[in-house]
Amino acid sequence: MKQMKIPATYMRGGTSKGVFFALKDLPLNAQQPGPARDALLLRVIGSPDPYGKQTDGMGGATSSTSKTVILDKSQRDDHDVDYLFGQVAIDKPFVDWSGNCGNLTAAVGAFAITQGLVDSAKIPDNGIAVVKIWQANINKTIIAHVPMVDGEVQELGDFELDGVTFPAAEVLVEFVDPADGEGDMFPTGNLVDKLEVPGEPVFDATFINAGIPTIFLKAEQLGYEGTELQEAINGDAAALERFETIRAHGALQMGLIQSLDEAAGRQHTPKIAFVAPAKAYTSSSGKQIAAEEIDLHVRALSMGKLHHAMMGTAAVAIGTAASIPGTLVNQAAGGQARESVRFGHPSGTLKVGAKASEQEGRWQVEKVSMSRSARVLMQGWVCVPESLG
Incomplete structure (x- = not known):
């Protein structure tokens, strides 16, 4: 029995944190949606855990910290990156792909830039990099305004966000046409x-x-x-x-x-x-x-x-x-x-x-x-049993 190493970054975005992957770094069987991908992410996070602690994984035993993100260069000419979010259940063998995570969205632009998923011509050495994100769970556009200093993403700053202990750099996030594209904003047709x-x-x-x-x-x-x-x-x-x-x-x-x-x-x-x-x-x-x-x-x-x-x-x-x-x-x-x-x-x-x-x-x-903030917590490899690859 051996473990395999998968390149990954552990990031905080807003008041959440999760494990970020570039799609190309996942094992081949997990580069497509399906049971193999779900099994991998469950093991990464440490679910299902009948003790509710996720001790044997990267999860933090709360909904805010049992999260995964997969990014790839966008398949759409007018977007920079495709963003897929997986909410991992803590005590069940289940990954929910039905929605987005708005908090982790604040970290998507930074991760995409550092992974080379955004055209370098769009990234200023100093100023604000505007990253156009396709949210693949809900088929919506999100725009992240990521501060840059000396050619690198600026993570530290004096912006304070209630629910986050330490200040960081401000990231403005815009959710474009956020209503459900498959129906009315108010599904019953009523405000109440x-x-x-x-x-x-x-x-x-x-x-x-x-x-x-x-x-x-x-x-x-x-x-x-x-x-x-x-x-x-x-x-x-x-x-x-x-x-x-x-x-x-x-x-x-x-x-x-x-x-x-x-x-x-x-x-x-x-x-x-x-x-x-x-x-x-x-x-x-x-x-x-x-x-x-x-x-x-x-x-x-x-x-x-x-x-x-x-x-x-x-x-x-x-x-x-x-x-x-x-x-x-x-x-x-x-x-x-x-x-x-x-x-x-x-x-x-x-x-x-x-x-x-x-x-x-x-x-x-x-x-x-809304304004959020994001920061890399750890970079390297996450280890899972080789059998999952």
Whole structure:
């Protein structure tokens, strides 16, 4: 029994981190989608792990740190790089390819530049390199603005991102036309729907396909304040089971699944989140956030747990919904028309810009933008059993 070494880079992007691969560096049997690729990535991350720790792999035992990325020079003439994201389940032998990771998107441009996947003529020695990314999971364009100094990606700086311990260089990320290209931004045609779940009161819900399919609920209807931190929900097994049941019924109403049983095989999407009007709270780091600093509160769950900050794709959904009068997100933010929103999450605050317009009865958003940061944590080879190659 021998191990094989695969070139890989461990990177933080936004409030997530994952293992990045260039497609050409993967074993031949993993260069195409399928069971061989999934088996390889599961072993890299250390899943499935019945102990829930991913001790024998690169995963960090949370949805934010159980992630993989595969990049290749784009097959499209008008894009630089093709970006594929795999969300690896922790306790199940499953890789979810149904959505994007907005946080790791912040690291895609930097990795693509350092791997030579971007035409050198487009990369300034000093200034901003504009990397046009094709997000292959959702067939959308993302534009990353990567700072360059002396011909190298600038990773360090003074930009602070709540949910990340140390400051770094700012990376502006723009999600172009983030609505689901296969249907309406609002899959039911309504800004607010009634969601019926057995044993529950009828919930108000906003279903949206922007960034990632998301179900927004009112905190008060769930019995929450909207200022909850992770331990208030993740330590409550009954609450987590309740959220998963609600998420499954919401996915069914959105048309993402045909039966409730399918929800278990689609853990990454849709996301479920709840909103509340702005109020003062203390973040997980102990930082005091005044009500005047934010427009509303949002708490979101990812892979069955309350996220420690906010998923980048869910932030796209939040920014989009906030810009459209009538959604639950817009109502919680005060109800007025807006082109940006700053929301409170467990780790602090985040500002997202979005401009929406209604055309022939359908809402459209040209792009959603936010600032993130990214940094290489380790470069080299990841080792897995030779039998996986």
